[in-house]
Amino acid sequence: MPATNLAHLRRVLAVRGLTPASVIPDASGGRTEEACVRPARLVEGDSLAWRPVGAAEPWPDPLAFLDGIQRSELIAYAGAAPIVVGEIAAAVRERAGRRLTTVLTERRVIAIARPSALAAAGDALDGLESVALPEDEPPHPVRDLFNAARALDRARGSLELLVGDRFRRQSEGWLVVDGSLTESPGWAADPRMLGISKSHATLPFEGAELERYLRLPYGHRSSVYAPETRSLAPVRAWALRLWPWEGKDLFHGLVRIEVAPVNGSTEMADLLARRLLAERAPLSTPDPRWDRLLYGIHSVEQYLRAQVRGTA
Amino acid sequence: MLESHPPVGRVVATELKPSTPHQFYFWTARESPIGIGAIVRVEEQGRVVFGVVTDGFAYSDLVTPMHAVIGADGDPVAAGIEPTTRAEIRLFSAAVLRQMPEEPLQPVPLGPVWLASDADVVLALRMDSYTTGDRPTGIPIGLYAAGGLESPVYLDCDFLLGPEAAHLNITGVSGLATKTSAVEFLLSSIFQTFPRHKGSVAALCFNVKGPDLCFLDQPAALNEEDRRLYAKLGLRPEPFSNVRYYAPFKGDGVNLNTLRTHDALAANTEPLVWGLHEVLDYAEVVLNRDDVDAKADAFIDFLGERVVGREYRDEMLRGKPFLVQSFADLEEFFRAIFEFMEVLGKGAEVWKTHHLATIRKVRNRLSNISTRSKGLVTDDGVAHDLPWGRFADRSVHVVDVAGLDPLAQDLVFARIVSKLREHLERRDLGVDHVVVFVDELNKYAPADGADTYVRKMLLDLSERGRYLGLVLFSAQQFRSQVQRRVVGNAGTGIYGRMDMDELATPGYATISPATKIKLATLPKGELMVRHPHFTQPIFVKFPRPAVLNSREGIERFPPATDLPFAEAVARQMRGLDRRVATDAVCALLEGRREDDVRRALSATRRERPADAYAFFAACLGRRVNGEVVVPRRGIPAVRRADDSYGR
Numbered sequence: 006m007p008a009t010n011l012a013h014l015r016r017v018l019a020v021r022g023l024t025p026a027s028v029i030p031d032a033s034g035g036r037t038e039e040a041c042v043r044p045a046r047l048v049e050g051d052s053l054a055w056r057p058v059g060a061a062e063p064w065p066d067p068l069a070f071l072d073g074i075q076r077s078e079l080i081a082y083a084g085a086a087p088i089v090v091g092e093i094a095a096a097v098r099e100r101a102g103r104r105l106t107t108v109l110t111e112r113r114v115i116a117i118a119r120p121s122a123l124a125a126a127g128d129a130l131d132g133l134e135s136v137a138l139p140e141d142e143p144p145h146p147v148r149d150l151f152n153a154a155r156a157l158d159r160a161r162g163s164l165e166l167l168v169g170d171r172f173r174r175q176s177e178g179w180l181v182v183d184g185s186l187t188e189s190p191g192w193a194a195d196p197r198m199l200g201i202s203k204s205h206a207t208l209p210f211e212g213a214e215l216e217r218y219l220r221l222p223y224g225h226r227s228s229v230y231a232p233e234t235r236s237l238a239p240v241r242a243w244a245l246r247l248w249p250w251e252g253k254d255l256f257h258g259l260v261r262i263e264v265a266p267v268n269g270s271t272e273m274a275d276l277l278a279r280r281l282l283a284e285r286a287p288l289s290t291p292d293p294r295w296d297r298l299l300y301g302i303h304s305v306e307q308y309l310r311a312q313v314r315g316t317a
Numbered sequence: 318m319l320e321s322h323p324p325v326g327r328v329v330a331t332e333l334k335p336s337t338p339h340q341f342y343f344w345t346a347r348e349s350p351i352g353i354g355a356i357v358r359v360e361e362q363g364r365v366v367f368g369v370v371t372d373g374f375a376y377s378d379l380v381t382p383m384h385a386v387i388g389a390d391g392d393p394v395a396a397g398i399e400p401t402t403r404a405e406i407r408l409f410s411a412a413v414l415r416q417m418p419e420e421p422l423q424p425v426p427l428g429p430v431w432l433a434s435d436a437d438v439v440l441a442l443r444m445d446s447y448t449t450g451d452r453p454t455g456i457p458i459g460l461y462a463a464g465g466l467e468s469p470v471y472l473d474c475d476f477l478l479g480p481e482a483a484h485l486n487i488t489g490v491s492g493l494a495t496k497t498s499a500v501e502f503l504l505s506s507i508f509q510t511f512p513r514h515k516g517s518v519a520a521l522c523f524n525v526k527g528p529d530l531c532f533l534d535q536p537a538a539l540n541e542e543d544r545r546l547y548a549k550l551g552l553r554p555e556p557f558s559n560v561r562y563y564a565p566f567k568g569d570g571v572n573l574n575t576l577r578t579h580d581a582l583a584a585n586t587e588p589l590v591w592g593l594h595e596v597l598d599y600a601e602v603v604l605n606r607d608d609v610d611a612k613a614d615a616f617i618d619f620l621g622e623r624v625v626g627r628e629y630r631d632e633m634l635r636g637k638p639f640l641v642q643s644f645a646d647l648e649e650f651f652r653a654i655f656e657f658m659e660v661l662g663k664g665a666e667v668w669k670t671h672h673l674a675t676i677r678k679v680r681n682r683l684s685n686i687s688t689r690s691k692g693l694v695t696d697d698g699v700a701h702d703l704p705w706g707r708f709a710d711r712s713v714h715v716v717d718v719a720g721l722d723p724l725a726q727d728l729v730f731a732r733i734v735s736k737l738r739e740h741l742e743r744r745d746l747g748v749d750h751v752v753v754f755v756d757e758l759n760k761y762a763p764a765d766g767a768d769t770y771v772r773k774m775l776l777d778l779s780e781r782g783r784y785l786g787l788v789l790f791s792a793q794q795f796r797s798q799v800q801r802r803v804v805g806n807a808g809t810g811i812y813g814r815m816d817m818d819e820l821a822t823p824g825y826a827t828i829s830p831a832t833k834i835k836l837a838t839l840p841k842g843e844l845m846v847r848h849p850h851f852t853q854p855i856f857v858k859f860p861r862p863a864v865l866n867s868r869e870g871i872e873r874f875p876p877a878t879d880l881p882f883a884e885a886v887a888r889q890m891r892g893l894d895r896r897v898a899t900d901a902v903c904a905l906l907e908g909r910r911e912d913d914v915r916r917a918l919s920a921t922r923r924e925r926p927a928d929a930y931a932f933f934a935a936c937l938g939r940r941v942n943g944e945v946v947v948p949r950r951g952i953p954a955v956r957r958a959d960d961s962y963g964r
Binding site: 063064068100103104105283284285286287288290291300301304307 | 378379380381384385387388389395396398399400401402403404
């Protein structure tokens, strides 16, 4: 491949009306196998618009953040069937007086494998929860490992739901969740929950509207829309640009906000967007997703990583 | 050793900051009572480690300051109102004080950390070995205070006054109640708690500046907090009960050269007067070392062994024998030699193997002593000295040399310390241990400069004094400017507030930066203590001394103004006998020669008769009429000018 001046090439493409890009921000693409467009329904205005949200506004106390983590390790094969041990954890950290403290935390260690592989392990896995992988096809190490990762994802999601529900039983405060609210009908209808997604594998528009959606300026939000969802938990959503993207990438600083339909009004969307803008600082560096990762969520992750690492 | 209080921290170790047998790191909550100098306890799996906090660190999860700038859009105000404060760590480093069990010596375990309790402080500082049992030897030095706890800290008198180790050195800037206050408090503590089974103890203090030590027998007005500290230490807040002051006279020979001249303080303030006999043995101290060559030394020895204090007969000089007992007698002796040599005429340069120039030089130097030390050294030979052989247990003797010429100060130091040594060697001083306090040590034992007699004497005292019970308590502003061996031999070190420049010198290299900062900002009444039993320096606070400080003392007992000769004598007489009337003394002295009066006064002071006035009058004898003084012939110059000294 001949040496090419990429910087020059970017400038030339920009002159021709294209958007220069460098690298897709970490985790903004989500899982590539899930990348798709699911057209959404606009609920604010007739066409997708950019709305300036105004100056950042502090979120009143208390404000809680929920996140979960997972780690896994391949520990054995039973024949060709892999056995994976995974650890999942979820926690809520609540902010009061500018200081975050952990109010809820939950951890699990689970063994994931085909039932036959789990049986072969005998009592070696005693004390661990087990998740059985489907046995409708013959063992294939790569496919089984992929399935194990999906199972661990689901287990972590379930643990987050458990912790979120437990928090709601003990507090009426706002809870910011890392990810989508559509995983739970309860969350999707909760008037004091907010989901914030960093990944954009599933996009709500296509064509010119998608371009408009992705070129959202800093400090603006998109019109509120109702995303198409596979579950029965309708929510309202909008995009919010937390940091200027120009010169970086279309996804830089772009997050998708989900709230219960009751919070889908223009005024409420503006208010929540202003509050989220205030949460840009402090930066969650050195995490590579710092442009979309709120410090509160980052703090939960740090806490959980320290917990899980401490027992590794 | 279960603890009812929750731990305040937890030991952490990383590859870059590992736990070692001598140091460890621990983190605490952001709000914790831990500070520099705090003593902590780590307990894990049967091993207990005590440590003292030497440094502290705090940092957040911020990777680079640039991220803070970006997060606040470059606005420092916005940075202050970020909705969430960053995660922050309070990390402390601690130096190990003691491990239990002591063997095998291992790295500090990664266990919980507690703030030390009273019992922990005793163990951590190894005070259990000398504050308990049948024959405890602990001397309270102050209170270790941290986290609301106050634990008494004791020094081991075996390591403070000997024989195991001895001596104490105090460093600190002037004017912040460090050096003098600390010594006053510690002496009081020693006097109150020095165990009887260790024998008797007295103190001899040189007051080298102003009224520093002039009111040790006067009580201070202490506040409640001071009294509480005394009670916590088990001490009585009271001044010294047996103090005697010694000060030389001023040039007039009757007014004392001290600031302690108030009438109310006269009872235990005495003159310090030495004659030729007391001085000649220490001629080397006051003579310029370059002057005292072998020839001069030989002649001084001749004087000391053959002439002074005994009858010396030389028919060639004069018919009747010489009895040299004073500088005046010595001057007469020299005059006789010079007159004899003059009679011999040209070519007569040697008298009894001593060259005339050597004799003349020794005569000049010795007469210079009585000139420069006027008031301390008397011409008439009547001395008034310290009570050698009669030192009482728990007595303090203060020698006020503040107003003396440096040469005379050296003489006082040399002679008194030498006499203490002599008596302690013979075990006939009256006490078993003597604490000698010398302030401004950098002046008397400087790191640089000539190797003076006083410096050699202080070095000898610091290296060998403990075997005799002769203990040096010394103080100075800058330890780095003192002879290293003198301070190095001090088993116990006390540091008050220090100057940062001083702390930057190599002698403080082992002290952590945080401890240096603490030392540089130490409040009044707090000290850092090094002691052989403590493996690390410890911070303590101590109450105000129970004696009047110099400023209050001078206000309450302003020094008396110098009086005319007769009134000054009357004041001295009243010090001996309160019934003596000033008018009577003045009338008695009318027309008397001052030398005669001084001699009579000295005799009265020495005898301390029941009726001082009658004794004094008897010593003066009957009044004699004035006589016409015939001018004496001057001393002729040496005729030849081949003086080997080029004069």
